[in-house]
Amino acid sequence: MSLVTNWLESLSYDLEISAACLKKISPASSCTVCLDECPEHAVFIDGGKIFIDKELCTSCGTCITTCPVQAIKGQSPSRKVIQKYILLQEESILPTIPELFYYHKKGIRSIHKSSKDDVLVKLVQTANESLKAMELEPLRVADELILEIEDQPKLTRRDLFNKLRIDSKKNLLSSVTPVKWRFNEDNFKISNLFDGWAFFVVRIHEESCTLCGGCFNICPSKVFEPNDRVLTIHEENCSGCNLCMDICQSSAVQISKDIHQQPAPMKYWHQSICSICGSSFHSWTAKDTCHICSTVEKPNFFL
């Protein structure tokens, strides 16, 4: 009996904001992606933390697919997919760009909606700009469904949508699996979708960077790999979450959008022993004193 109860409880799993949320990692995070994208305005900030209003939330899953660090756990939007088409009905929420990329990876090339939708056309155009940069086949908004139905009577568009409605009611019981089994937020991580491609350029400006290491340590995507003499920047891992920029006290980090394929940039630095305090430190150019000793004002006993 308890097994059945647990199973039934798991069907109504609420969205959950995990410890990976950038605002939980640092109050300095400027991320508001889930707030901006939620079509129901169900996401809000209170005391610097993100919450979801259960009364307003329709579990559409938009926030799950757009969070840059996949911090929202829940069920992503369920889509009708037939052959190489995503079928959207009048009331369907539109797919997000990460969702379009995910379905592109799965082999989908066309999106068909039962009515004309300019916003959808714009979304697909935006996704196609990135796909073009990677020399990948574009997506298209299809006015007509051209299905390969062998040995079966041809369906009109109206017949097809009616059939889908009936099928979805029939399939309700068989498709009701515990929601926890269908968590898939990691599918929408861009760096997982396009191997070898970087979507962001990560720049560290040596003239202002004090090598405090804040960004190296806080980056949730393991972009920075510091070693004794060299800092390797794995741009292909960058999610564009901007946390490194948000926390840098010296405004030395810059993240910009650019799709590219290139070896991880490497930056060389010096490791020295401070002649004043004796501690080991890194610097971009050869120096005798560490950043703290060279910036702390020395007391002038002769004044």
Ligand code: SF4
């Ligand atoms: S989009 Fe993700 S990381 Fe950003 S505030 Fe929302 S839950 Fe946090």
Ligand code: SF4
């Ligand atoms: S490098 Fe900066 S923007 Fe990119 S994932 Fe790391 S913290 Fe986020």
